[in-house]
Amino acid sequence: xxxxxxxxxxxxxxxxxxxxxxxxxxxxxxxxxxxxxxxxxxxxxxxxxxxxxxxxxxxxxxxxxxxxxxxxxxxxxxxxxxxx
Numbered sequence: 001x002x003x004x005x006x007x008x009x010x011x012x013x014x015x016x017x018x019x020x021x022x023x024x025x026x027x028x029x030x031x032x033x034x035x036x037x038x039x040x041x042x043x044x045x046x047x048x049x050x051x052x053x054x055x056x057x058x059x060x061x062x063x064x065x066x067x068x069x070x071x072x073x074x075x076x077x078x079x080x081x082x083x084x
Contacts (some may be wrong), residue, residue, distance in 0.1 A: 004047055008040045 016036045019029050056064075 004044065008044060012036050012040060
């Protein structure tokens with residue numbers, strides 16, 4: 001989620017640079033940049049709705065890692081017993 005604002009800003013700046021390079025009139029400039037900003041806001045809103053707001057704490061991540069290690073050990077143990 002951290003890279004999305006940077007990407008969206010680059011898109012808007014790119015649009016502005018293209019408008020300058022192509023020597024577009026001011027009314028068209030405003031229309032293109034307005035549309036780019038509106039689409040940027042829509043994309044940002046859609047992504048923020050779909051992304052979890054809460055990031056897990058280090059303690060939660062450590063517990064999850066330990067649980068996964070225990071699960072792997074149990075699966076390996078079961079596999080060893082099955083091969084014997």
